[in-house]
Amino acid sequence: MSLPPQLVELAQLARARGARATPARLQVLSALRDASRALSHHDIEAALSAQPLDRVTLYRVLDWAVAAGLVLRTTDENRIYRYSLGARHEAHAAHAHFNCDDCGRVFCLDDVAPAPAMPAGFLAKRVDVAVHGRCAACGGCATHDEPLP
Amino acid sequence: MSLPPQLVELAQLARARGARATPARLQVLSALRDASRALSHHDIEAALSAQPLDRVTLYRVLDWAVAAGLVLRTTDENRIYRYSLGARHEAHAAHAHFNCDDCGRVFCLDDVAPAPAMPAGFLAKRVDVAVHGRCAACGGCATHDEPLP
DNA sequence: TAACGATTGCAACGCAGTTGCATTTGATGT
DNA sequence: ACATCAAATGCAACTGCGTTGCAATCGTTA
Known part of the structure; x- marks a missing residue:
């Protein structure tokens, strides 16, 4: 199973955090990386419409990515979560x-x-x-x- | 239909904004005034359990109070609205x-x-x-x- | 007090996010 | 390469906040 070159780096990111480099995770991270803005759950679903992903799986992938510190989650003005690739910010004062x-x-x-x-x-x-x-x-x-x- | 003294002031507030001083509004504003913290929709329902109010009516009363500038609405970390009596803060730089x-x-x-x-x-x-x-x-x-x- | 329009209650809906569980699959050791 | 097994997925159903449409009611004003 050879990975497209633009995904190997993301796969390493995932594995470095003790997690499996599954297609769902790679696709989601890839979509976030390619995005020109912070994406909502819906945005990501749309971006992955070519290879649909279960709603729940997407939520779980995002939860994992946030917990792993790969993705930043914010709440927009409509109380919707938006996700963007970025470093975790530890709890600062x-x-x-x-x-x-x-x-x-x-x-x-x-x-x-x-x-x-x-x-x-x-x-x-x-x-x-x-x-x-x-x-x-x-x-x-x-x-x-x-x-x- | 004389109003309890602690409500007349709130009734005037409502009428001064061109709105009716209905029991629902007075009860909600009164609950917010007596609260020691910012209340969620649920908190307010609980506070008014003696004289139950329809869920929808409560939402509408709160929407009205926020629009009228009587109440401040914030979103807590769980994406739940919380309401507190207070002056509206205009948009600042x-x-x-x-x-x-x-x-x-x-x-x-x-x-x-x-x-x-x-x-x-x-x-x-x-x-x-x-x-x-x-x-x-x-x-x-x-x-x-x-x-x- | 009558009349009118604002307000309420009810029912049903929409949407974001979650949970439980059976099935599949990526990584690992042989 | 292959067996193994926990991790990850998909499905279905659920929860909970908030909204909408509409008929009935009630506060205000004349």
Whole structure:
């Protein structure tokens, strides 16, 4: 069983996490990698329509990928999960994300924003910073494209 | 049909917005006012179990209250709406919220955090800062939880 | 108080995500 | 190459939040 070249890398990713490199996983990861935006469950189903995947299997593959740290899951404004390939962000005391309004992708920002001042008596445990705008790939400010993280 | 004193104020609120001061609305607003935390649909149903309200009516009352700016609706980590009595916050270029992990209430922070540094080519349009922790009413500073580093 | 339109209750629906279980299959040891 | 077995899949049915359509009811205003 020789794998298409664009999938061997993904297969290694899966196996490196102690999981099987199944067609379902490779197809889903591949679809996410090729996507120009963060995909919903429906989007992925549509992208894989050539080789249909069971709804439940897709959910389980996505759960696995998120747990394995291969995929980032976000909740959009309509309370729908959207998935994008990307590194896991460990639980930080503070972390910052960039959400592209155009393609929906999520980027982890290296820079950690300082916590705003708290009113008296308030205890801040974690600060989530979500920056919304346009990423470089979508022409944020008409400069050079940056490679994806 | 005289109104209990604790409801007349709410009735005026409703009528001031061109809406009828119906029992359903007064009960829901009253429950939210008395709550020590942000309530989900279920929480409110439970709080009104003495005088049951149709599920749909509750959804519609809440939709109305949110649209009228009487109630703040947030989505919790499980993609469930939670409602709390409070003023509507208009769209800012940047705004900061404090979410209490204990009571679930949401507070608007006056202080606006500066945007973190953007990678080249990224355009930041809006920065949402969500601080999670414990509010003063829940004893934020009286605990031994680790503060931010 | 009568009338009208806003509001409610009911029933049925839609959709995202989950669970249980029998079957299949990728990786491993021989 | 082949047998093995836990991991992964597919199917079916289910849960739970939220919505829609419509007829009946009720708050407000004249």
